[in-house]
Amino acid sequence: MPDPDLPAPAGSIRRAWSIEDLRTQARRRLPRAVFDLFDGGAEDESTLRDNRAAFGRRRLMPRVLVDVASVDPATRILGQPSALPIAIAPTGAVGFGHRGGDVMIARAARRYGIPYSLSTSATASIEQVAEQAGGRLWFQAYILKDRSFTFRLIERARVAGYEAVMITVDLAVGGKREKDFRNDMSIPFRYTPRNLIDFASRPGWSMRMLAGGMPAMENLRGLSPTATSARGIVSTAGRNYDPSFDWDGLQSVRDAWPGKLIVKGIVHPDDARRALAIGVDAIVVSNHGGRQLDGGIATLDALPGVLEAVAGRASVLVDGGVRRGVDVVKALAMGAEGVLVGRATLYGVCAGGEAGALRALEILRDEFVRSMQLCGARTVADIGPDLLAPGKAP
Numbered sequence: 001m002p003d004p005d006l007p008a009p010a011g012s013i014r015r016a017w018s019i020e021d022l023r024t025q026a027r028r029r030l031p032r033a034v035f036d037l038f039d040g041g042a043e044d045e046s047t048l049r050d051n052r053a054a055f056g057r058r059r060l061m062p063r064v065l066v067d068v069a070s071v072d073p074a075t076r077i078l079g080q081p082s083a084l085p086i087a088i089a090p091t092g093a094v095g096f097g098h099r100g101g102d103v104m105i106a107r108a109a110r111r112y113g114i115p116y117s118l119s120t121s122a123t124a125s126i127e128q129v130a131e132q133a134g135g136r137l138w139f140q141a142y143i144l145k146d147r148s149f150t151f152r153l154i155e156r157a158r159v160a161g162y163e164a165v166m167i168t169v170d171l172a173v174g175g176k177r178e179k180d181f182r183n184d185m186s187i188p189f190r191y192t193p194r195n196l197i198d199f200a201s202r203p204g205w206s207m208r209m210l211a212g213g214m215p216a217m218e219n220l221r222g223l224s225p226t227a228t229s230a231r232g233i234v235s236t237a238g239r240n241y242d243p244s245f246d247w248d249g250l251q252s253v254r255d256a257w258p259g260k261l262i263v264k265g266i267v268h269p270d271d272a273r274r275a276l277a278i279g280v281d282a283i284v285v286s287n288h289g290g291r292q293l294d295g296g297i298a299t300l301d302a303l304p305g306v307l308e309a310v311a312g313r314a315s316v317l318v319d320g321g322v323r324r325g326v327d328v329v330k331a332l333a334m335g336a337e338g339v340l341v342g343r344a345t346l347y348g349v350c351a352g353g354e355a356g357a358l359r360a361l362e363i364l365r366d367e368f369v370r371s372m373q374l375c376g377a378r379t380v381a382d383i384g385p386d387l388l389a390p391g392k393a394p
Contacts, residue, residue, distance in 0.1 A: 013352040013359045019323045019344045022360055025351035026097070031198045031205060033183035034096055038346055041290035042175035047298065048290030051321030054298035058330045059389035063376030071372045073365065074113075075380040077338045078164060078260050078282055078315050080136065083113030084365055085332055085380055089289075089319050089342035090140035090166065090264075095123025095215030097350035099208060101357075103132045105345045108357035110135030112365065117166055117340070120144075120153065125218035130160040138164040138262065141253075142171065143245040149223055154257055165257050166284070167250060170265025172243040175292035247274060254279050264319075267302035269309035282315035284340060289320050300331065307335045325367025329375060332383040 016022045027035050041048030075085045088109045094101035102124035109116035115136040118129050126139060139157035144150045154165055179185075184195040199206045223240065242249075254261055263275050264284035272283055285306050287296045299320035310316050318331050319340035331339050341364065348360030377383045 013348075013355050016351070016356075016359055016363070019347060019360060019363060022344075022347040022351045022356060022363075025356075026347045029202065029205065030097055030350055031195075031202045033180070033185045033195050033198050034205075035350075036179040036183055037093065037177075037185055038091075038097060038343065038350070040177055040179040041294065042177055042292055043294035045290060045294065047287055047294050047296045050298040051287070051290055051300070052323065053321075054300035055321055055324075055327045055330055058300070058334075060326070060329065060333070060375060060387050061389045062374055062387065066376035066378065068373040068376060068378055071369055071377065072379050073369050073372065075338065077115060077317070078262075080163070081113075082115060082136070082338070084361075084368065085328060085336075085338035086361075086364060086368075087115040087138070087317065087338060087340050088117055088345055089340035090117040090119035090122075090138075090168075091342045091346050092119040092121030093123060093215075093217075094346065094349065097346065098353055099212055099215060100124070101346075101349040101353070103129055104349050104354035105357045106133030106135065106137070107354060108345065108348075108361055109133075111358065112361045114361075115163070118162075120219050121217050122219060123215040123217065126153065126156045126160050126162070128218065130162070137162045138166050138260075140166040140168060140264070142168055142240075143242045143249065144223065144240045145242045146223060146240075147242065147249075151256060153219055154253070158257070158259065162259070164260035164262050164281070165253070166262040166264050167253055168264050168288075169245075169250070170267075170286065170288050170292055171241055172245070173241060175288070175294070177291065247278065250275070250280075251278050266306060267297055267299065269305040272306045272309040276310060276313055280314060282317060282337075283310060285316065285318040285336075286340070287320055289342060300334070303331070303334055303336060325364050325369070326371040328364070328368050329371045329377075329383055329387070332380065333385060333387045335385070 074083050088105060102122045106116045106129050110133055115138055117138040117140050119140050120142040139162045141150055141154055157165060184192040260281040262282040263280045265286050266272050266283050267285060275283055285299045285303050287299055299318050303318050307316055315337045317338050317340055318336045322339045322341050328339050345357045345360045348356035375387055
């Protein structure tokens with residue numbers, strides 16, 4: 001019997017039929033503290049659960065007797081071609097789950113012809129991803145207390161050829177993630193009997209970490225002595241965020257960045273209007289995957305209000321809770337240009353490296369194409385509000 005904490009062989013990955021299957025495989029291979037760091041949400045995790053439940057509250061009314069022998073899932077995101085109406089959301093500390101995982105997910109995105117977002121707190125640098133993966137690259141920037149450091153990161157992204165900068169605006173302070181505390185992923189991090197036992201329960205993972213050393217937050221090198229240690233990931237990000245960042249600050253980013261500007265973390269229509277006035281190119285309706293404010297609105301429930309406020313003047317994407325290809329159909333039918341997925345490919349890479357990330361996208365593409373066929377939609381343009389059943393949303 002194979003060691004359950006080793007990366008899943010190709011055969012096991014091929015037996016993953018859903019994103020939930022990949023999640024189960026990732027859970028078997030990671031220490032609890034690491035899995036919960038990726039999988040968990042804030043406080044009671046009500047928003048985390050509601051993001052997923054919001055998709056279940058929508059139902060489709062498919063059209064029939066349409067020739068769907070061949071369908072085209074390609075579309076345009078931010079004005080450029082994308083093979084699917086999907087982009088990869090920024091996820092931090094990926095190397096803690098699988099060494100080199102950031103680049104692996106970026107490569108998978110390139111192979112599937114979709115955009116990839118690199119997190120400020122990634123374990124691969126801006127330049128590494130550009131050189132080793134390529135494709136359509138977006139850089140997600142947290143606004144740090146050292147504003148000049150943030151702007152240097154943005155300039156590095158420009159030099160490296162990134163298409164867009166994504167500013168996360170829903171993270172004035174770090175959320176209260178109680179699972180991390182219970183697992184002794186504490187603030188500040190310390191080795192304790194609890195987490196040492198946890199790590200020892202996954203010897204393959206532990207040996208790889210010992211052999212290569214703990215991964216570093218490559219883009220944060222030089223910020224502070226603690227900022228580059230993955231062992232301090234839970235606390236470092238929260239300590240370095242700038243809670244004073246406001247609309248004037250966002251305007252300064254717009255003035256400095258010549259490319260596409262994406263704002264991630266908007267759920268209120270009035271905030272969408274203000275972002276448009278500043279000149280943003282895209283809005284991601286997001287609540288940080290339920291990892292910050294617990295009790296916040298599910299993103300799919302917030303989507304209609306943001307779409308009405310934007311009124312076609314910018315791209316609108318949505319993230320949070322996307323686990324099935326049919327979820328993409330529902331988001332598009334409601335008016336989104338596309339969706340972002342984060343945990344899906346994160347589970348995949350933790351389960352089986354690059355093969356797992358590719359499998360996650362393969363699953364989503366297959367389900368999306370199948371759902372298009374079952375809905376009578378031959379192209380993405382055919383997915384409209386007429387496919388939505390009335391009366392199911394709150």
